[in-house]
Each structure stands twice: as structure tokens, then as C-alpha cells.
Amino acid sequence: MHLLNVKFVTVILLLILLGVLYSYIFRAYRIVVSFEQKDKIPVDRAHDSSLVVPDQPAPHADFRAHDSSLVVPDHLQYEQPSIVKGNDVVTVTPWLAPVVWEGTFNPVLLDSIYRPKNITIAATVFAVGKYIMFLRNFLETAEQHFFVGFRVHVYVFTDQPKEVPMVKMAAGRQLMVRSVPSSKRWQEISARRMEMIQTLIEEKLFKSTDYIFCLDVDSKFHGRWGTESLGRLVAVVHPGYYRDKRSRFPYERRPASRAYIAPEEGDFYYCGGAFGGLLQEVHLLTKTCRANFEADAQEDIEAAWQEESHLNRYMWTNKPSKVLSPEYLWQDFKAKNPEIQIIRFSGVVKNYAEIRPNV
Ligand code: 5GW
Ligand code: MN
16 A cells, blocks of 8 residues: 555656656747747848837938938027018028018919828817807908918817807818817916827827918918918917017026026027927927926926927927918017018907906
């Protein structure tokens, strides 16, 4: 009985040993197989070998496209540029971007260049709370002046979708409404625009849209805004500061903020109420401004003019490829300066006490 037990245990142990030996050999064999399989994958088709997402997908990766961005090293010092010289207009920046003024372009020529490209232009506009009252005028005048004859998709972000006026749109033009939550703090409405534009681009526009412009709703069109404004990255010079020294621009001046610009830095003061460009460029801009805004907020700091400050900081490092003159965002309360031949788009006079939730 005792001897039998010993034999039985020996057999069991032997079996276990065999099992271990077998699985060891088998595993080794499997490892060899997997190496072989890996070696068989042609190097150029190994798409999973890294998952790096390019910030700006290069359409022609084979060519060296150095014009695809104009990034300037931080804190480079140089003389302040200007878009006017006495009563004359200046039509090019020091980094050789055109400054668009009436008389610098031929609209018929430009339209005929862009028409065969069959492009789609998106415009975003926010109408939250009382600002819904500006929407009809904005939309109706856009129909008369904004990329007339081109495919335009206007995206209205509002907390009152039912109040959006059903303005008649020309063939090929569409009005799209997106719901956003109401907000008590006005700074939040302003701040979250970047985030919502970023999300719109990611969720809806990447496949269908070529260019995008982000515009203030408290404004209306008076003259042509068309193909002359198209470019990779486009900013509008603010009508209020273009004759001032840059140390007087209302940039964010506290170094603690990610929107900080020193007194001897900066090119122009750009409008937060109108900017645009190629979809991928505006995507990167909104993503960056939003991230900087949120990182600031984490440290309890809010830039002087919220997203406008962050936009100006972005454009200081990432030079716009086209600069639109203040014809592209004037202010109705301002008298027309002599160099302004035409006002194309302008902010309407608003009664702040009436429209703002809490001032
Ligand atoms: C409300 C109070 C203070 C600041 C902004 C708002 C506000 C802005 C609002 O209640 N609802 C709203 O939709 N907005 C959107 O943000 C509008 O599209 C508006 O054009 C844009 C920027 O705000 P503005 O136009 O008051 O800023 P400024 O610098 O043109 O006066
Ligand atoms: Mn405005």
C-alpha cells in the first residue's frame, strides 16, 4: 500500500515535469514564430508601429513645405510694424503677408481662381442669451455680402435654438444650429467659444470644409467679404489700436498668464471678433488657445480680454499668412478714418446694460 503510493506520486511528478517541459518547448516555439511573423511585415506597411498624430497633416508629405507655418522664436525683438504710413496704407507685413485693403485685389480675378476649387467655407457665430437679438441682422447681411456665390455653411451656437430666425439662404448655402448651455458668467461664454469651435471642427467639419471664419454676432456686413480674405491663417487688425504704440495695446500684461506679451513685443492688436483660415490651422489655433486658457484658469488667472488675449498671443508666435485691414471689422460708433475706403463688417453699437447678464 505504502509502496504503491510512492509509485503513484512518482508518476504524477513525472507527468508534471513532462507538462512543464512541453509547455516550455511550446512557448519557446511560439516566441520564434511570433518573431518570424513580425519580420514578415513589410516595413512600409507597419502602420501600428507608432500612433503619433500629426498636428498639421501634411497633404504632400514628399515635398518640403516650409510655408505651411510661420513660427517665430519666442521673445524675438524687432521694430514694431504698422499697417499705415501717414495717410497711406501699408499692404505687406515684415514677414511678407499681404495686408488686405480696398484697391489691393481684383475681386473678379480672385473669384474666378477660387470658383473651380469648389470650396466650402464655414462661419461660426455665437448667439447666447440676449445676444440672440443680433442674429437676424448678422445672417441677413451675410447673405448679401459674405462669400456671395460660394458654398457657405453658417453654424449658429445658441442656448435658444427655437429663436433662431429662419433667414432665407441662397442655393448652396446652409444654416446649421448647435445647442449650447446658457451661462451666467459672460466670461465663460467668451472663453468657451474656442473649445466649441475646436469640437465642431473635430466632430463635423474635417471631411467637408476647407476654410472657416469665426465671427462675433453683434456685428453686420456692409460690403464685400469674399475670396480675398482666404488664407492659411487669417487675422483682422482691430480698428481701435492700429495707430498706437504696441506698449499701449490691451494685451495681457501679467507674466503669470500664458497670454502674456511684453511691452516691446507684438505686431498688431488683432480682433477676437473675427479670425479664420484653413480648417486645420484654425483647429490648431482653437486647441492651443483653449489649452492655454484652461491652464491659466487652473492657476486662477483670466487674461484681460479672455480669448482675444490668447488669440493675440498665438498670432505673435504663429504669424498669420494674411492680415485683414480694419475694413473687415470696424466699429459703428467710430468715425471712418481717412484710409478706410469701405467698411465691410462692423460691430453694432450695443447697450451693455441691456444685453449683458452681469457686468
Ligand atoms: C455677454 C456679456 C459680456 C460679454 C459677452 C457676452 C456674450 C457674448 C453673450 O452674452 N452672448 C454671446 O453670444 N456672446 C458672444 O460672444 C457673441 O457672439 C458676441 O459677439 C461674442 C463676443 O462678445 P462681445 O461681442 O460682447 O465682445 P466685444 O469685445 O465685441 O464687445
Ligand atoms: Mn462683439
